[in-house]
Amino acid sequence: EEEPFAEIEAKVLVANPVVGSVSYENIPAGYKLDAVNSTELPFTVTVEANVIKVYYIVGETQELEYTVEYYMNGEEEPFEVIYGLVLASNPVVENVSYENMPIGFELDEAISTELPFEVFIAEQDIIKVYYKARTDISYTVNYYLNNTTTSVASTKIVENQTFGNDVTENAISISGYSLVSQSSVTITLELEDNVINFYYRAVGSSDDDSRDDDSRDDDNRTDDSSPPTIVSPSVVEEEEVIELLDDEIPLGALDRENHFQYLRGYPDNTIRPEGLITREEVAAVFYRLLTDSYRESIFTMEHSFTDVEEGRWSTKHIATLANAGIIKGYSDGTFRPGQYITKAELAVIASRFDKLSPFEGDSFSDISDHWANTYINSAAAKGWVNGYSDGTFKPDKYISRAEFVTLVNNVLGRKVKKEDILPEARQFPDLDESAWYYEAIQAAINSHYYIRLEDGYQIWTEIYYPELDM
Incomplete structure (x- = not known):
């Protein structure tokens, strides 16, 4: 190079103006001294000749x-x-x-x-x-007849959206139909399966009129069975009620003792507690929570759902739980994995891991004629679900991730106070320590050893990082 990358100044005595050596400490890695082009040493300093030039060249094997x-x-x-x-x-x-x-x-x-x-x-x-x-993400908005995939208005497809962004769609007015689902839905855009569904019923019909006779549970089950009838304790003794419910054998075996992580964050380092959760995500969580022996006994990759394609990330979760009857599909042969799950649907799935509990009267003011009435009341009797301050449950409302983990933790018996969460616990920038769901999310995202207290709460003793089949 024509310009030096470093210069140093030094002095010699006039009585002995000879420079015998110079420093090579600044030689760059991979270079060596170019003795041919560098000033020869020793060098005698004169008024006319007072510059020593050192050249470095690339070493062949450096x-x-x-x-x-x-x-x-x-x-x-x-x-x-x-x-x-x-x-x-x-x-x-x-x-x-x-x-x-x-x-x-x-x-x-x-x-x-x-x-x-x-x-x-x-x-x-x-x-x-x-x-x-990525900015090539799309999402679909469907307008369906309640609990069917029959369209009552043209499907809307929105393209060229940004991955990870939140988008909100509002229900439209359709002549001759009234809305029976939420009027506004916000989703966080994933790589695929971004779907928003709004459900309507024909004016003058009831919700029941728009449902198939054999689709009375959370998944529009395709068999001919209907939810078991709970006999009121006012008619028979409680022991007889429990005996009548013994046929409701738990279909799944959950690992309630080992408190390992069952909920993951997103690639952008968020946990999105107030975001919605899909049917396939719910299947994946319950798959992870099964005991190893039970999971092995029901594991399969075979299923009959027409919309769960081979190679889909959730295929093993859906197929395995469907094999045990824990989840079911719709009467049209679909599972609708990317569809958000409602509070009623989740209450039914959770109930398949325990016997139904007896109850007297409805726990909430808006479930008397609901198809999932039995399961919601049973879940409320167990303390798994809670309603709103106005006495409603809003069974057809899509459930948030925070509400979901709260229910799952109640089923598992996971309870921890904020002061008993270890300081090294995972944190996410969108997980507010002051939020009502902070402790519930922490119990879901951290594998931890614990001591159980008499009041049911746990004190964490250590966080560990097992290799989990997620």
């Missing part, structure tokens, strides 16, 4: 270290850093690994370091890789 920094969405701090080596004789990096690219993201070529990249001395040895959320 290696240069370079750094690759990975960034998310233009953030200032990298989320991962790796190191590599190239020969100084050919210091070119042709490719870097993109295996750590989160689902739903893509390379941001506009601001990432261009490849191939030539590594020089310390001033140029960092390759920066930026990932950005």
